[in-house]
Amino acid sequence: MSLYLSAALASNRKGRFLQTVAGATPLTKGWINSQPASGLLLVQAEELTDANTMQRLYHWAMQAGCAALVINLKAEQFTLLAHLSSPLDWQLVPAVLRVQEPGLTALLASETDQAIVGFTGSADRHQHQASDVVHTRYIRKHSNSGLLAFTTLPLWSLNLLDHSEILVSWLNWFVDHAGIAERIIEPNAPSTDYTPDKHDLVLLLLLYAGTGMSLQALSEHNAVKLMFDVNSLDIVKRGEMLRQHDFIDEAGITATGKTCLQASQYWAYAPLLSEQLHTGAL
Known part of the structure; x- marks a missing residue:
């Protein structure tokens, strides 16, 4: 009580x-x-x-x-x-x-x-x-x-x-006898002790470049299959982990994820990859 x-x-x-x-x-x-x-x-x-x-x-x-x-x-x-x-x-x-x-x-x-x-x-x-x-x-x-x-x-x-x-x-x-209070589920606080590895950064790059594309859509995209080892990326499972650490959400890459991506060597490839994902040109 x-x-x-x-x-x-x-x-x-x-x-x-x-x-x-x-x-x-x-x-x-x-x-x-x-x-x-x-x-x-x-x-x-x-x-x-x-x-x-x-x-x-x-x-x-x-x-x-x-x-x-x-x-x-x-x-x-x-x-x-x-x-x-x-x-x-x-x-x-x-x-x-x-x-x-x-x-x-x-x-x-x-x-x-x-x-x-x-x-x-x-x-x-x-x-x-x-x-x-x-x-x-x-x-x-x-x-x-x-x-x-x-x-x-x-x-x-x-x-x-x-x-x-x-x-x-x-x-x-x-x-x-005071009723049952509505349970309020607090969102998981984003972890600050996780550092994305190279595979995480590639996925962040894909989400940024493929604006509006879901994890599932990216994993099935022909250009992605040709350029990356999708088996190693394990996009859907890795995406869930990145979601837990607030690097991505339902809408795509978050501000935290973008900041992390911009600080990496992969950021320079973002414009070219975006064009390739949306046009199919390699």
């Missing part, structure tokens, strides 16, 4: 407890300008100082794969919920939690004296309630969106020192 603490929360006793017991990672910068790509972010209610700050947390939390959990609740922060793009009618009220089933709620029931009431949002009967008393409530746009949750449970309680697995399991529920 990817569990993060806001920088403000990480700097106090509550945050240090969550780092130790739940293995949470502290953010080094303010979450307003530097949010995690995904995972569960814990923030204190006192950090939500105005409607704009609340709105920014909400928008981040609605992204698939993201979840925000607000702890150490104060009544004044609940007035900001009415200003969200999807207004929430949640309110804090005094409550007594009576729990029969074991779990996180049972461990913290004696220290929890508030509940969250309202018609908007949801609460899981097993995770977020003690009988009909709701201590944790969340909102999400749809089944694959992220979620924003508020809880009155004191997750920093010393009663949890020997129950880290129960706390982590409870927190993990939010990640499991």
Whole structure:
């Protein structure tokens, strides 16, 4: 599970407890300008100082794969919920939690004296309630969106020192119900430690001279077969290797490849080879 603490929360006793017991990672910068790509972010209610700050947390939390959990609740922060793009009618009220089933709620029931009431949002009967008393409530746009949750449970309680697995399991529920983030495949960074050999340079020369021709077309070109040993060149396979090192791409030779070619002895043959490939004259 990817569990993060806001920088403000990480700097106090509550945050240090969550780092130790739940293995949470502290953010080094303010979450307003530097949010995690995904995972569960814990923030204190006192950090939500105005409607704009609340709105920014909400928008981040609605992204698939993201979840925000607000702890150490104060009544004044609940007035900001009415200003969200999807207004929430949640309110804090005094409550007594009576729990029969074991779990996180049972461990913290004696220290929890508030509940969250309202018609908007949801609460899981097993995770977020003690009988009909709701201590944790969340909102999400749809089944694959992220979620924003508020809880009155004191997750920093010393009663949890020997129950880290129960706390982590409870927190993990939010990640499991925050949708699946779209996987972003980063392009391979071009390698800078590869030096093309003479066969590579010949292929770069062919691609430059045969503007618009594919690797397959070059390997089958009569002029290429007459002038070069195509078996040694192994054009298609060599082309894949050059592609990995950013010397060529789908459009042909790249700026990196051209620079390398221009620095070689083969560059002088480019004009003549270009004419031969396009006219067939040898």
